[in-house]
Amino acid sequence: MNNEYVTMWKELGLNLEAHDALLSVLGNAYKDIFLTQKDRPEGMGYFDFVMSEVHGLRIKELLDEKAQGRKIIGSYCVFVPEEIALAANATLVGLCSGADFVIEEVERYLPRNTCSLIKSAFGFKLGKVCPYLESADMVVGENTCDGKKKAYESLGSLVDNLYVMDLPQMKSGQGRDLLRNEYDRFKTAVEVLTDVAITPKSLKNAIKTVNAKRSALHRLSILRKADPVPISGLDALLANQVFFYDNPARFTESVNKICDELEKRIREKQGIAPERTPRILLSGCPMAVPNWKLPWIVETSGAVIVGEESCVGERGVRNLTRDSGTTVDELMDAITDRYFKVDCAIFTPNEDRLEHIVDMAKTYKADGVIHYGLQFCQPYIMESIPVEKALEDKGILCLRIETDYGMEDAGQVKTRVEAFIEQIKDGLRQNYC
Numbered sequence: 162m163n164n165e166y167v168t169m170w171k172e173l174g175l176n177l178e179a180h181d182a183l184l185s186v187l188g189n190a191y192k193d194i195f196l197t198q199k200d201r202p203e204g205m206g207y208f209d210f211v212m213s214e215v216h217g218l219r220i221k222e223l224l225d226e227k228a229q230g231r232k233i234i235g236s237y238c239v240f241v242p243e244e245i246a247l248a249a250n251a252t253l254v255g256l257c258s259g260a261d262f263v264i265e266e267v268e269r270y271l272p273r274n275t276c277s278l279i280k281s282a283f284g285f286k287l288g289k290v291c292p293y294l295e296s297a298d299m300v301v302g303e304n305t306c307d308g309k310k311k312a313y314e315s316l317g318s319l320v321d322n323l324y325v326m327d328l329p330q331m332k333s334g335q336g337r338d339l340l341r342n343e344y345d346r347f348k349t350a351v352e353v354l355t356d357v358a359i360t361p362k363s364l365k366n367a368i369k370t371v372n373a374k375r376s377a378l379h380r381l382s383i384l385r386k387a388d389p390v391p392i393s394g395l396d397a398l399l400a401n402q403v404f405f406y407d408n409p410a411r412f413t414e415s416v417n418k419i420c421d422e423l424e425k426r427i428r429e430k431q432g433i434a435p436e437r438t439p440r441i442l443l444s445g446c447p448m449a450v451p452n453w454k455l456p457w458i459v460e461t462s463g464a465v466i467v468g469e470e471s472c473v474g475e476r477g478v479r480n481l482t483r484d485s486g487t488t489v490d491e492l493m494d495a496i497t498d499r500y501f502k503v504d505c506a507i508f509t510p511n512e513d514r515l516e517h518i519v520d521m522a523k524t525y526k527a528d529g530v531i532h533y534g535l536q537f538c539q540p541y542i543m544e545s546i547p548v549e550k551a552l553e554d555k556g557i558l559c560l561r562i563e564t565d566y567g568m569e570d571a572g573q574v575k576t577r578v579e580a581f582i583e584q585i586k587d588g589l590r591q592n593y594c
């Protein structure tokens with residue numbers, strides 16, 4: 162273990178023993194799930210490196226930035242605009258919430274029937290194992306689902322720099338006004354934190370930086386339309402996950418480099434699985450690092466994942482922000498318009514999401530959709546029923562999976578996924594015979 166990192170983690174107040182245990186589990190899972198894949202693009206080496214240094218070098222970089230006066234803002238949701246943070250000389254990072262930790266302690270703060278994602282956020286804080294959370298000068302919560310909304314009341318007693326953003330629940334004129342007002346309030350809070358006034362120039366530049374990041378990921382997504390598919394769903398998901406941690410410019414460059422390689426692979430008909438391998442679109446709750454359970458099950462059961470309708474995926478990156486404004490007000494309007502299109506299941510009604518899933522299934526030539534709902538996540542589990550119906554109406558197969566971060570149900574989930582893939586294969590055989 163690098164001694165410099167150990168000192169850094171100690172100074173951040175991490176529980177070194179628990180943190181070591183977490184890194185060891187994470188490292189082993191990464192080896193078993195990612196490094197055993199065949200024919201990975203060479204460019205994935207960058208992401209392997211990022212993951213091997215996710216609590217090391219990246220944290221050191223953030224602390225170096227802090228030493229130079231930059232502020233770090235942590236967030237749990239794609240509704241928190243990175244553009245505003247960047248424009249005020251702050252760095253926005255996603256906070257770990259993809260693994261169970263100190264569950265018994267967590268359940269002293271939250272009811273047992275809370276989704277894994279929320280429990281995980283508490284577990285990482287209570288277990289003192291997240292260097293991102295401990296480095297953050299501001300932690301942003303948001304009033305999205307009821308679970309998060311109420312959980313932030315308790316998180317406020319554990320985190321002394323929590324800022325809570327209100328969010329609309331309906332895509333109405335009033336909803337948009339609420340979002341705009343909340344973004345103005347957030348902008349002021351960030352300016353106070355950093356002591357930097359946002360200018361049209363800084364906001365425009367920030368918009369361009371984030372647009373470039375999103376465009377690179379979108380380019381990667383589009384390349385997954387090819388058959389054979391040039392990159393696994395696991396690797397594409399990893400790139401989407403790293404989006405939330407990495408230095409923006411370096412991330413954009415690395416993703417574009419992989420895309421160049423994938424384009425070559427497509428020209429040469431080189432894929433990670435043979436042509437006509439069943440193609441799956443994943444849809445539903447976000448998958449934060451190191452939540453790789455379902456994609457790993459799908460891709461070790463004879464199918465490939467060709468897209469993610471998720472906040473860690475296309476829902477999070479598909480829309481860009483207009484950068485044509487010349488005043489802060491105009492640019493803030495553009496930011497509001499962009500984020501107001503995010504079709505999270507907290508919105509009611511949420512027809513856009515149903516259309517988007519059907520659209521994605523067609524665009525990525527998916528043979529079936531697996532809807533992933535975290536246990537106790539009311540918005541997504543409730544919405545999975547109309548999603549299934551919308552897909553069935555278009556003749557697209559759908560499997561609804563409800564699970565958590567534990568591995569106890571992995572066998573059962575695998576059995577259902579395998580049966581679904583068999584059903585797809587039967588259909589494909591009939592179509593091709």
Ligand code: SF4
Pocket residue numbers: 237238239240305306446447472503505506507
């Ligand atoms: S699913 Fe909704 S609450 Fe969760 S990150 Fe996405 S937008 Fe935020």
Ligand code: SF4
Pocket residue numbers: 276277278279305306307308309446447535537538539540541
């Ligand atoms: S997974 Fe569902 S319940 Fe959990 S935080 Fe996200 S929207 Fe809320």
